[in-house]
């Protein structure tokens with residue numbers, strides 16, 4: 001199959017951990033790589049966000065990234081990218097020329113607009129459009145209220161993308177309910193989760209040394225909704241429970257440790273740690289290259305993921321693949337990936353006391369810790385390899401193609417009946 005991926009803000013080539021660079025970048029890169037390995041020809045279209053980027057980069061056999069000039073050739077926050085989607089669509093259709101792909105797979109709602117527009121511009125029978133939202137505006141608004149910086153048009157354009165796309169890929173079961181509530185026909189929804197790179201994230205291999213007896217780890221973009229402050233708030237409670245030789249390592253944030261002074265969320269977290277008298281226990285590491293992540297994960301007794309909401313969440317999978325138990329807020333994708341009392345412990349969202357109790361349980365019981373880690377590794381290996389995710393995604397493409405063929409066959413007949 002000839003597949004076009006559209007990922008407007010999340011390039012598979014970007015460094016991870018900044019405000020707008022996280023799971024979607026990993027997802028697009030790994031899924032495209034796995035599909036190319038299966039023999040498909042994949043081109044990823046993303047916005048040219050740096051003047052130095054070449055128009056086309058060949059990543060591996062059958063996999064290219066195309067940087068489309070759409071808006072300024074520098075980083076633009078994703079919530080300000082909507083005005084450039086026309087130009088992105090135009091650039092994609094231009095690159096297709098007379099030979100559009102068999103399928104176009106859009107990631108995030110704005111890429112959906114560009115993909116649908118490019119498919120329309122390419123004329124003919126049209127290219128089936130498959131959509132993965134990664135995050136939904138309805139959920140974001142519910143949790144962030146007036147702090148949501150999405151453009152107002154997202155309210156109507158995102159559901160319109162859902163209705164117009166030929167097939168939707170939800171990454172978890174919770175998302176299916178949200179899509180249904182948006183008025184999207186569940187018959188055209190497939191589920192394919194995100195995966196984890198099992199060659200990189202493994203239970204064996206070096207672990208970085210840790211400065212204290214215990215290490216709790218938090219990994220992710222430093223944005224308030226990731227709930228890192230809740231983990232800091234759990235530290236005094238853990239101390240009261242007798243766990244004082246504990247470090248909380250926080251990985252993520254734009255740039256390395258030196259750049260964190262300029263990161264407002266990093267500042268807020270440091271100030272909170274000082275206020276609670278736990279600053280000597282908290283280390284803010286900043287952005288870490290992907291290759292260093294497994295050694296950091298393996299150095300932890302437990303990884304805590306405490307988001308307010310989470311469309312999928314790759315970090316818990318990476319922790320599980322490395323054999324580390326996860327304390328996870330029971331929200332969104334985390335309720336599919338982390339199995340309570342089997343691969344980690346669920347806690348209610350926004351509840352530092354529950355985090356402290358769950359972490360204390362794991363720290364005080366090495367047998368439980370290794371049992372949860374072992375089951376996590378097994379679950380990650382058996383269900384979340386990118387090859388398996390790519391095979392499920394390919395099935396969704398084939399359904400979109402088959403449905404497209406049916407509707408295309410039906411069109412002339414319907415036209416004749418009018």
Ligand code: UDP
Nearest residue numbers: 016017022023024252287288290313314315
């Ligand atoms: N990540 C990284 N370096 C960092 C911070 C994060 O490589 O400094 C990676 C992390 O290992 C994971 C991804 O970024 O692969 C974050 O994905 P997740 O789905 O957990 O969160 P999102 O950013 O999509 O909300």
